[in-house]
Structures are given as C-alpha cells and as structure tokens.
Amino acid sequence: MADPRVHIRSIGTALPGAPIDNAGLARHFKMTASFAQWIDTYVGTSFRHFAFDLDTGKREYSLAELGAEAGSRAIANAGIEPGELDLIVMATWSPDQLIPATVNIVADRLGVNDLTTFQLQSGCTGALQALDVASQLLIAGRHRTALVIGADTCFKHFRPGLDPRRMEPGHLVNTVLFGDGAGAAVLSRDPAPGAPLLRHVSVRLTGLNRAPGQSADWFGWGDTLPDHLPIAEDYKAIEEAVPAMAVEMFHELLEELDWSVEDADYLLPPQLSGQMTERITGLLDVAGLQEISCVRETGNMGNALPFFQLELLLPRMGAGDRALGVAIESSKWIKSGFAVEMP
Known part of the structure; x- marks a missing residue:
C-alpha cells in the first residue's frame, strides 16, 4: 500500500x-x-x-x-x-x-x-x-x-x-x-492544505498467452507500406474483456485497502469511450458513488485522462472523502487502479 x-x-x-x-x-x-x-x-x-x-x-x-x-x-x-x-x-x-x-x-x-x-x-x-x-x-x-x-x-x-x-x-x-x-x-512528501493523499496504486499485467487487443506501430502513415494500418484493434475482444477486468480491479482495490464500497465516495472509471464507461459503471453497480468522467467531452486521450478526472475530482472532495480510480489497457491486458483520500 x-x-x-x-x-x-x-x-x-x-x-x-x-x-x-x-x-x-x-x-x-x-x-x-x-x-x-x-x-x-x-x-x-x-x-x-x-x-x-x-x-x-x-x-x-x-x-x-x-x-x-x-x-x-x-x-x-x-x-x-x-x-x-x-x-x-x-x-x-x-x-x-x-x-x-x-x-x-x-x-x-x-x-x-x-x-x-x-x-x-x-x-x-x-x-x-x-x-x-x-x-x-x-x-x-x-x-x-x-x-x-x-x-x-x-x-x-x-x-x-x-x-x-x-x-x-x-x-x-x-x-x-x-x-x-x-x-x-x-x-x-510535504503536506499542504487541501492536498489529498495518494493512498494506493496497483498495476498488474494479465496478458500471458493472450493476443494483444490493440497495437500501434512506431511509424504512422510515413511508413513505406501504404496499405498498412499503423493502429490495429480487436474491438470485440476489448468489449468483452475490459469491463470484466475493470470490475475485477475495482474489487481488488477494495480488498487491498480493506475498504467496503460504502467507505468510498467517488468512482473514476476507465475512459475508453462514453459507451464503454456507461457499461462498466453499470456492471459495477455502485449507485452510491459519484462518477467522475470526462471522455465524452475530451475523447480518448490515453495517458492524459486520469489527470483530467483528478482535476474534476479534487475540488469536490471534502474531509474524509475517498475515491477509487480504475484504468485498463487492452494492448497486452493490464489492470490498474488507485485510491485517493482527503485527510
């Protein structure tokens, strides 16, 4: 932790x-x-x-x-x-x-x-x-x-x-x-007024013997192969696997932190797309948590997205509030999550 x-x-x-x-x-x-x-x-x-x-x-x-x-x-x-x-x-x-x-x-x-x-x-x-x-x-x-x-x-x-x-x-x-x-x-390591604590971060590769769900070549359309698509994706595999992985990561976070769902106040779900986010939050069935999402307004910006969610989250947090965030990567199937708590 x-x-x-x-x-x-x-x-x-x-x-x-x-x-x-x-x-x-x-x-x-x-x-x-x-x-x-x-x-x-x-x-x-x-x-x-x-x-x-x-x-x-x-x-x-x-x-x-x-x-x-x-x-x-x-x-x-x-x-x-x-x-x-x-x-x-x-x-x-x-x-x-x-x-x-x-x-x-x-x-x-x-x-x-x-x-x-x-x-x-x-x-x-x-x-x-x-x-x-x-x-x-x-x-x-x-x-x-x-x-x-x-x-x-x-x-x-x-x-x-x-x-x-x-x-x-x-x-x-x-x-x-x-x-x-x-x-x-x-x-x-230095505290400041209103600064929340990063309580936990978890990252785990789970792609052993699994084909990548998404790949991106280094060279884009400057490649010497004009018919070659630099981005490839198995969208059906992503639709099937990512929501289940997100649910697994959410409950693993709770277990690692020794929290119950009732102990949390906010949820920062994966931001692959607006539709995928809705599907994941529906599967989580955590109506008591306030959802923090931005992907409909920004598009999928990859690694930038958790920071946009945190930017929306932090002004809303009061003393004792807790938030759980989840991010899933389909390239070789990585689960990740984090927890934030306001002292």
Whole structure:
C-alpha cells in the first residue's frame, strides 16, 4: 500500500486547439449527419482536440509542448518553483521521437536540470504506472517532489484523407475515438492544505498467452507500406474483456485497502469511450458513488485522462472523502487502479 505521506499537491492539464464536435468530423470526412449521430450513439464521444490540423495533417502542437504546458500549470497550482522538482516521470504511448525521450524535452521547456527523469512507454495504464513509480521513489526517500505527466498525441497515427465508408468497423471506431492532450500532477512528501493523499496504486499485467487487443506501430502513415494500418484493434475482444477486468480491479482495490464500497465516495472509471464507461459503471453497480468522467467531452486521450478526472475530482472532495480510480489497457491486458483520500 502506498505510504500516506505521498500527497497530491496539484493537477494541471492541457488541450490542443479548439474542440472538434461530431458534426465537424462528419464534414471533414464528407459524411452525412447520420455519421455524427452514429459517433454519439455507438462510441459516446461528443468532442475531441487534435494536435494536428484536421484538414492538412500538419502538426500544430508537439507532445513535449502539451506535456510542458500541463506540467507548468501543475507546478503553478502547487505553489512551487520548477527548480523544487527533483523527479519527473512521464507516461505516453505516442512520444515525439524515439530519442531524445520526450520527458527530457519537457524538462528543458520547464527550465529544470540536474534531476531524475523517467519515460514509460505504455497505453491507458501508463499514467498509473507513472504515479506508482513516482510514489514509490518518494516513499523510499530518494526524492521529495515529483512531477508526473501523462500525455498522448494519438491522432498523428491517422491520415487526413481516410474514407470511413471503406473502413472496417474496428478501424472506424479508432478513427473517431481518440483525441490529444496532456495532464500532470505534483506529488510530494510535504503536506499542504487541501492536498489529498495518494493512498494506493496497483498495476498488474494479465496478458500471458493472450493476443494483444490493440497495437500501434512506431511509424504512422510515413511508413513505406501504404496499405498498412499503423493502429490495429480487436474491438470485440476489448468489449468483452475490459469491463470484466475493470470490475475485477475495482474489487481488488477494495480488498487491498480493506475498504467496503460504502467507505468510498467517488468512482473514476476507465475512459475508453462514453459507451464503454456507461457499461462498466453499470456492471459495477455502485449507485452510491459519484462518477467522475470526462471522455465524452475530451475523447480518448490515453495517458492524459486520469489527470483530467483528478482535476474534476479534487475540488469536490471534502474531509474524509475517498475515491477509487480504475484504468485498463487492452494492448497486452493490464489492470490498474488507485485510491485517493482527503485527510
């Protein structure tokens, strides 16, 4: 169990550009209004933000820029100076380059040096992996103040000229599911008024002898194989496995914390899509918990999403309130969860 001395001092988030609604996607793909309605009904996402121009595919924001913006906001919200950081951990599945690691470009943009940095390559559970690594290093006494970042620019894996009418359903879902963004948290061994405790983080790989549910190649549409799709997904397997994994993780968290459902006040469910979130919360059957979700308004931003949920959660928490969060990764089937408590 994570040590209660790990405090979440602040959260910061960043979104690129203006929101794009489903009607805007339909216009871009030269589809009718029924296509926008299909996205809303079947996927459950109303808006998303892209770091790339939708029409030209030109990059307007790098992942490092978004990560640094979210990090700067978290640092300012914590009331500290960048130089007080002695650790940065960043999670992403869509780095700007193989090297230098994006986390080190973020550090440069923040104007910090002579500190420890880690970059974790993972999908939807990467943010929780980063929280786990940072909190364990703080508990060990190696570091005192950490910046944890989760960020992804997913849309760069899709070319602007895609024709939805010629796409298989799984690829079509991916095309309208994702958005781009970044989130960050300042963790510290030093308490502060109103700072909740990161009580527990759990991450576990469960994909032995199981085919990946989703894969993403390093090269996108710049690959030398013009007919090759850089994103592949077994959406049926995800629909079947992810809700069950989320329920398992939720109850495992309760057991590890020795909490009952009645001990918790808030639920931060997985944010794969609006429809999937509704399905998961229905299976959990926890009507007494207040749900904190944002995916309908932001799209699936991968590693950024838990920080957007935390940004919504923290102002609502009162003394003694408890929250449980769950994130599931279908790439090789990873379960993760965390618990937050306000002293």
